[in-house]
Amino acid sequence: MLKLRQLILLLACAVSSIAYAHNPFEFETPVTPVAEETLHVHDLFLGIIGVLFVLSVMILFYALYKHRKSRGYQPASFTGPHGRKQWLFAILPFLALVFIDFVVMGIPAYHAAVAMANTQEDAQLVIKVTGSQWKWQYEYPDQGLKFYSNLSTPPDELQGRAPKGEHYLLEVDHPLVLPVGEKVRILLASTDVIHAWWVPPFGVKQDAVPGFLRETWVKIDKPGVYRGQCAELCGVGHAYMPIVVEAKNQTDFQQWLAQAKAAQAAEAVASQKSNFTRAELLAMGKKVFDTNCAACHQANGLGIAGVFPPIAAGKPFSATPTLLADLTARGFYENGKIVLGPIKNHLGIVLHGVPGTSMPAFGAQLSDAEIAAVVTYERNSFGNQTGDLVEPTEAKIRRAAP
């Protein structure tokens, strides 16, 4: 027999685990009216189909148990309902199903759809979200703020060389910051293929279709950090472009906005600077490389055989004839091996990409300083020892001539 103390301890454990445990039949905790409505509808629907399923299985199993040859049951020979009672028995379930479908489920679903479609009324803030392969860009058009949001999980964790952090694959360098309690209208666009912006606690998922603007809206109930992922297959980096939203109360949000704009202005000024030291270039370059290039070219610069070229001179590489011909023309490929071509062409590859291959153009996303830094870093790492230092002005000049 348990002593009283042991019993209390046991109960406390049980209660606390229930308090912390999330209901596996439900989504993540909703923080917007749409998400709450959706969760309510989900619970209702799941409950109904659960009852329908259990009922049907019970009837089925009753027959399997009772109406068995081994129990000596003699088979009947009816092929349909006979008599009024049986016809009622047959028709009633279908009337019930029609009622369940179109009234019990259909009416709440209607209201949710109408609410969801109302993206513009009373919107107090407009955000533009642009999906690219493989990152998001967030823009506050009315505030003149714009920045990219990249996965910030370190390559070492991705490659299995370091233990995975708590927010593995769900962390970014620049989260989207939104105010609490305000209706935010979200416009979605894409620069290349279809992506989808999904944040489960918000209950919204909407495709970002290239060439079109889609919209949705959120009104976040409470401050916090909310995470989601891209939800439309968009190529090799599909699993690596998460969404992180920091919801702040009004005061904190205004404060953040002012800071962000100031930082943006400062960075614009800084990228005009032209006399970076070697150390500064290498440090900035490594940061840019790890965030933007390592996903394909790998943190050690060795690339992936047959697909992503190594950035190390002297390493062998083989791929489609188109890619090899292009690299040769630019001076980066010779006799089956990668070589380091002229700086001008190196900048060209990073700024404008390589059309017809998976190498995107980074000119829009990176400043002249960042471009110059990453090229410097590449030409002085992975075994390369060119000693080249590339200044932002060179990137600026190359930017103008694709």
Add this chain to the structure above:
Amino acid sequence: MNPAIAHDEHHDQPPRGLARWLFTTNHKDIGLLYLIFGLTMFLVGGLLAMLIRVELFEPGLQILKPELYNQLITLHGLVMVFAALMPVTTGLANYLIPLMIGAPDMALPRLNNWGFWLLTPAALLLLAPFGLELMGIGNGPIDTGWTIYAPLSVQSGLGVDFAILAVLLLGASSLLSSINIIVTIFNMRTPGMRLMKMPIFVWSWLMTAFLLVAVFPVLVGGAAMLLADRHFGTSFFSAAGGGDPVLWQHLFWFFGHPEVYILLLPTAGILPHILSTFARKPIYGYRAQVYSYWAIGVLSVIVWAHHMFTSGMPLGAQLYFMYSTMAISIPVAVLFFCWIGTLWRGAITFETPMLFAIGYIVLFGLGGLTGLVLADAVADQQYHNTYFLVAHFHYTLFGGPIMGVIAAAYFYLPKITGRMYNERIGQWHFWLTMIGFNITFMSQFFVGLAGMPRRVPDYALQFADLNMMSSLGAFILGASQLLFVYNIVTTWRGTRDKVTDRVWEGAQGLEFTVSSPPPYHTFTEQPVVA
């Protein structure tokens, strides 16, 4: 004189060797070719799934790069749908329909041969880019997901071109078969077999064939447009040129949704045969089920955009597609009611085909009910492209059609081979399949609700436990199919007990009046049906 009889006197024995199988116009031979091809591709598709689940066993990338992962998930889908399930249901149609209606063969036997032999090059085209990659040409097979969404598919490598050509060939094959089936059913039923008296499996294939003829050309057209966008400078799916990426989705899903009913209906039609046999009771609600097939067929063609609820749909369209999708639950419920009605107050025994038929009812029921949940346009934002969706379609596609063709295989294997399969191994196959399947895919419902998107080779840490459980279930499920292959092969070898014409105590139908195995040519004289 019946031309079939004159023919029969010259060719009662099939030719030997490879020539027999290359040039055969015999519906049983061709049916077997389809069935063996389909079973082989089912194992290939299953192997792809095992690789996927090995990678997803733990967070992190263990054995697959993202490029290869995307190729494997795409091929898994395309192979299972087009190279495994469709050929198997077509094989059942070819073998059984002439037997069931008392016809000597299909109406167009040579067309039948061409229909099959288009399949092998199509399957090779899908997989060939692997080989080309090894030779340094291209980056491997298609990697866009089986839904081949533009603009990703416009951008992707030559694997997409091979897949488009494979789809064109597969479409041609399906269309030829469908035409053959429709013509056979309308023209070659033995006298006395009015339409509303023919076996219900024949009805289900008639509906399937109509659907195929209606919708496969749309996929073929869309695939041609994709090929044009990729290589001939058109902009059907590119906004920059005046087109719309979502157009691909409409074209694909206009085919894609009826396609799932094309996959489902044949086994929905074979199920009453099996249930009736092992309950020793006539089919309940024959007319109701036939009308339901029609209702399902018609409805299936007008609900496609419930796959596109997050693509930016206006409110009116959301409401329409939501309500019309929910309406499909009604004819499907009729089918369930009639299946249970067939069992009710029967004298049931539990041979392997019956076990799989019961499993079908339970698993497809669960899968179908979760379809109602997904039909809600707003709630779908939380389910779409998550593992909740993956679980839904595996419960419906495996739980329904795959369990159904396995049930049909056990049911007809003695008829086809003349020998009884090993019942004990069959029972093991069933129970391991049920256990493995439910562990695999029930976990996926929960991991989807927890927030895991689909088509990802790696995932956040909170999804780890459920993924590991799903992978373990998958290994059980995959391994247990080997029991099935073993049973089929050893039964074929012909060392076990012979069976009678009737095979099963409660079996009805013309196919159970001929010998087991049937003669090469059957019903050279038309049977008399009351």
